[in-house]
Amino acid sequence: xxxxLESGGGLVQPGGSLRLSCAASGFTFRKYAMSWVxxxxxxxxxxxxxxxxxxxxxxxxxxxxxxxxxxxxxxxNTLFLQMxxxxxxxxxxxxxxxxxxxxxxFYMDVWGKGTTVTVxx
Amino acid sequence: xxxxxxxxxxxxxxxxxxxxxxxxxALGKQYSYWYQQKPGQAPVVIIYKDTERPxxxxxxxxxxxxxxxxxxxxxxxxxxxxxxxxxQSADSDGTYIVFGGGTKLTVL
Numbered sequence: 001x002x003x004x005l006e007s008g009g010g011l012v013q014p015g016g017s018l019r020l021s022c023a024a025s026g027f028t029f030r031k032y033a034m035s036w037v038x039x040x041x042x043x044x045x046x047x048x049x050x051x052x053x054x055x056x057x058x059x060x061x062x063x064x065x066x067x068x069x070x071x072x073x074x075x076x077n078t079l080f081l082q083m084x085x086x087x088x089x090x091x092x093x094x095x096x097x098x099x100x101x102x103x104x105x106f107y108m109d110v111w112g113k114g115t116t117v118t119v120x121x
Numbered sequence: 122x123x124x125x126x127x128x129x130x131x132x133x134x135x136x137x138x139x140x141x142x143x144x145x146x147a148l149g150k151q152y153s154y155w156y157q158q159k160p161g162q163a164p165v166v167i168i169y170k171d172t173e174r175p176x177x178x179x180x181x182x183x184x185x186x187x188x189x190x191x192x193x194x195x196x197x198x199x200x201x202x203x204x205x206x207x208x209q210s211a212d213s214d215g216t217y218i219v220f221g222g223g224t225k226l227t228v229l
Contacts, residue, residue, distance in 0.1 A: 035218065037164075037218075037220075044205075044207060044220060044221075044222050044223040045156070045158075045164065045207050045209075045220040045223070046220065047217065047218035047219065047220060050217075050218065059216065059217055061217065062217075095163055095164070105218070106151070106152065106154070106209075106210075106211050106215075106218060107152070107154060107166070107169050107170070108154075108166065109166055109169075109175065111163040111164055111165070112163060113162075113163055114163060
């Protein structure tokens with residue numbers, strides 16, 4: 001069974017940093033693009049970032065203004081999201097999602113349960 | 122903005138047909154996808170590439186497209202279909218993902 005499991009969420013102070021991880025299993029990780037999608041409390045889904053299967057290409061939402069960096073370690077079947085200079089508006093559940101192709105990341109067929117990030121002093 | 126537009130809420134009685142629309146300039150140029158999200162759960166894709174249904178999704182869920190509007194139709198709505206529904210597509214250039222604001226389906 002294909003699964004992704006997020007970890008690393010927690011409480012962080014404004015201006016601080018946090019690194020999320022997403023462990024994949026049940027599929028050949030390197031063959032598929034991956035994405036991070038977040039959902040603020042009581043709000044809708046917001047795309048954060050995507051990365052190709054090889055890791056050679058990454059895409060980020062313009063609103064993040066370079067504060068977040070996505071990467072992957074295909075040898076460890078793990079996806080990462082490095083979040084810096086965090087703000088209260090980054091408070092959300094962060095989902096990791098698998099795409100159905102290596103370079104086309106638009107169709108996400110497997111989602112994790114999410115990890116909660118709270119930015120507060 | 123490339124963000125698609127959805128109605129905030131739709132209400133139907135059990136057994137009736139629910140239709141949720143999603144409009145945006147990029148739709149028709151880029152494929153659309155629909156996700157169902159129940160409280161406290163992760164989204165689940167129910168329609169992909171405008172009209173296709175993944176295996177395991179009930180036949181009562183269907184997708185259609187007309188111009189720059191895509192529609193999710195739920196025929197014979199059941200109480201368990203009460204959830205938030207999100208359409209998703211890409212920007213006109215196919216560079217990033219965009220989600221609609223979501224529609225809360227209430228089964229009366």
